[in-house]
Amino acid sequence: MPLEIVRNDITKMKVDAIVNAANTSLQKGGGVCGAIFRAAGSSELQEACNQIGSCKVGEAVITDGFKLDAKYIIHTPGPIWQGGTNQESSLLQESYSNSLELAKNYQCESIAFPLISTGIYGYPKEEALQIAISTISSFLLQHDMFVYLVVFDKSSFGISKKLFQSIDEYIDENYVDEASITFNRNRQEPYVLEELFEDEPLQNEIFKEAEYSLVNMLDQLDESFSERLLRYIDEKGMTDVETYKRANIDRRLFSKIRNGVDYTPKKKTAVALAIALELCFEETMELLSAAGFTLSRSSKFDVIIEYFIQQANYNIYEINEALFAFDQPLLGA
Known part of the structure; x- marks a missing residue:
């Protein structure tokens, strides 16, 4: 299906591109970022990121996938939650939309996202999920691509209580x-x-x-x-x-x-x-x-x-x- 929520390890997704919830300096971090670096090969991926230099919050850059099944890794720094008064929602939306546009430009037919900013950056899971779903679904109305939202376990998934x-x-x-x-x-x-x-x-x-009802059934x-x-x-x-x-x-x-x-x-x-x-x-x-x-x-x-x-x-x-x-x-x- 074009948009699917899956419970999996994002580093094991067999897609054209996976998305890394990166930091602005594109350095190996913790959580999802650290897991992606380790699975791809930390030294090779870090060298590729160093050549790019940095990436602003909400923007996206791309590297090879190296040892991953994915051909590419798209790196996007999501916003740090500060109570919702510092343009966090628009920046998070840009992280998804810019990643999707970059994937489209590289002719990707499939892409896997984590729930960006919901880890150590503290974005409320329910609100983050709604932004992810609305941004991705709007993109899919205009483009054909298979998009996966990957959650590691139920605790990282934020349906409305x-x-x-x-x-x-x-x-x-x-x-x-x-x-x-x-x-x-x-x-x-x-x-x-x-x-x-x-x-x-x-x-x-x-x-x-x-x-x-009988006539209707017989007609059909x-x-x-x-x-x-x-x-x-x-x-x-x-x-x-x-x-x-x-x-x-x-x-x-x-x-x-x-x-x-x-x-x-x-x-x-x-x-x-x-x-x-x-x-x-x-x-x-x-x-x-x-x-x-x-x-x-x-x-x-x-x-x-x-x-x-x-x-x-x-x-x-x-x-x-x-x-x-x-x-x-x-x-x-």
């Missing part, structure tokens, strides 16, 4: 494990039809709804996932580019889906497209059904997706932040 708690409560209220479902099925009381038919207006309304019985997706794109007045960019999927995959009538995507890709099109819950279920999927209360992934749809929050990057925080697969491909 309020959002995490809200989702956690929603899961607690709505998630039902499969064992409970099986148990409850075995204990279900017979359904009393007489009670339903005592209310004639309700009875007529139910029959009308059932008749409409032979509609493939690709055909149903294209119908929704037309109905929402969106372009193909808007759709796959907002779905966080690669244009090559979207082309396969668009041109392959019988192509069935992965569930996370189908959900991502539903989010991109801002489909309501019923529309989402309809689109997923064309690929043979559904949303279930016995899946935490599904419950989290339902939460965001019910909240009418279709920010795929924020959804992915939440999915990552709850150890679930991310949307896109």
Whole structure:
């Protein structure tokens, strides 16, 4: 997927470029910087940095990757947190945007970032994450590149505590494990039809709804996932580019889906497209059904997706932040 959050050691990422959260003098430091120097070869990398000399906060320079799997290392000094009153947010944004522009100029197809400035520089993780996501996503609307946000462990990841708690409560209220479902099925009381038919207006309304649903299903019985997706794109007045960019999927995959009538995507890709099109819950279920999927209360992934749809929050990057925080697969491909 074009933007993915991964838990890994950034020095082990197999990408065209990794980003070093550098200091302005481009000297070997601690934390991520020190790890990158050691993995690349400290003496060779330091010599290359010395030839450059220095780099201002928010700017970016590039060296070879030396012993890394990455071809290049992009060095960018992030701002030191001083309470948010010293242009820290704009400088942090520049660190990401200048690094991305430099990668583009060197024809990089993939790049891996740490969460810049969140270590010894003390930038609040939640705010730093939002700046990273917004800057990278804005870049990806105009350019094709695979971008990874690499976090070493959950303690270095900063999802909003309020959002995490809200989702956690929603899961607690709505998630039902499969064992409970099986148990409850075995204990279900017979359904009393007489009670339903005592209310004639309700009875007529139910029959009308059932008749409409059946006709609707029969009309769309032979509609493939690709055909149903294209119908929704037309109905929402969106372009193909808007759709796959907002779905966080690669244009090559979207082309396969668009041109392959019988192509069935992965569930996370189908959900991502539903989010991109801002489909309501019923529309989402309809689109997923064309690929043979559904949303279930016995899946935490599904419950989290339902939460965001019910909240009418279709920010795929924020959804992915939440999915990552709850150890679930991310949307896109």
